[in-house]
Amino acid sequence: NxxxxxxxxxxxxxxxxxxxxxxxxxxxxxxxSWYRQDPGMGLRLIHYSVGAGITDQGEVPNGxxxxxxxxxxxxxxxxxxxxxQTSVYFCASSYSNKGYGYGYTxxxxxxxxxx
Amino acid sequence: xxxxxxxxxxxxxxxxxxxxxDCTYDTSDPSYGLxxxxxxxxxxxxxxxxxxxxxxxxxxxxRYSLNFQKARKSANLVISASxxxxxxxxxxxxxxxxxxxxxxxxxxxxxxxxxQP
Numbered sequence: 001n002x003x004x005x006x007x008x009x010x011x012x013x014x015x016x017x018x019x020x021x022x023x024x025x026x027x028x029x030x031x032x033s034w035y036r037q038d039p040g041m042g043l044r045l046i047h048y049s050v051g052a053g054i055t056d057q058g059e060v061p062n063g064x065x066x067x068x069x070x071x072x073x074x075x076x077x078x079x080x081x082x083x084x085q086t087s088v089y090f091c092a093s094s095y096s097n098k099g100y101g102y103g104y105t106x107x108x109x110x111x112x113x114x115x
Numbered sequence: 116x117x118x119x120x121x122x123x124x125x126x127x128x129x130x131x132x133x134x135x136x137d138c139t140y141d142t143s144d145p146s147y148g149l150x151x152x153x154x155x156x157x158x159x160x161x162x163x164x165x166x167x168x169x170x171x172x173x174x175x176x177x178r179y180s181l182n183f184q185k186a187r188k189s190a191n192l193v194i195s196a197s198x199x200x201x202x203x204x205x206x207x208x209x210x211x212x213x214x215x216x217x218x219x220x221x222x223x224x225x226x227x228x229x230x231q232p
Contacts, residue, residue: 042206042224058219103150104220106160
């Protein structure tokens with residue numbers, strides 16, 4: 001099993017450019033989510049999904065879009081990149097209905113710099 | 116609203132000694148789970164230990180144990196016999212279980228642990 005796969009690992013964008021961060025999992029997890037990690041702020045939830053076709057906003061959704069057309073994939077779109085979106089982005093997935101004792105599986109992260 | 120507080124931005128510990136990393140939480144949901152994750156300098160998030168709100172016993176996983184004090188809403192991580200490889204950022208996190216469905220996993224700001232030889 002590959003677990004949670006994030007691509008790319010590194011990306012540099014110019015202000016105003018758009019891009020999509022890819023996230024795929026092969027564990028048949030219903031729940032998927034995106035976080036951003038900034039120094040001193042921990043991981044903050046951007047968007048999450050409890051199943052295909054269902055998404056919702058987290059703490060810091062502005063400037064980001066998501067969709068969940070399949071169980072496996074949960075891409076994160078930056079519509080018009082801003083320097084404030086410079087961060088490390090993590091995708092995570094989990095079972096929804098097997099009890100909350102199951103931990104989340106994280107991808108390896110995407111380090112994004114917006115210049 | 117759910118909230119996780121980690122008040123220790125950084126800690127030092129001597130190799131082979133025990134260390135406690137503090138975590139307090141706030142929630143109005145009686146059903147929740149508490150997690151600790153380790154993030155080494157390589158950046159990956161490693162799941163360490165889990166405690167459910169209805170668990171009677173404190174969770175343990177090898178050298179990791181969770182000191183769960185429900186009335187005080189604290190879930191401190193205890194690492195026994197520290198090793199150099201324990202140097203990392205440690206995050207406390209909580210997931211509520213509203214309505215029987217998995218809800219969001221919310222993180223604290225983390226504690227950076229440095230183990231000294």
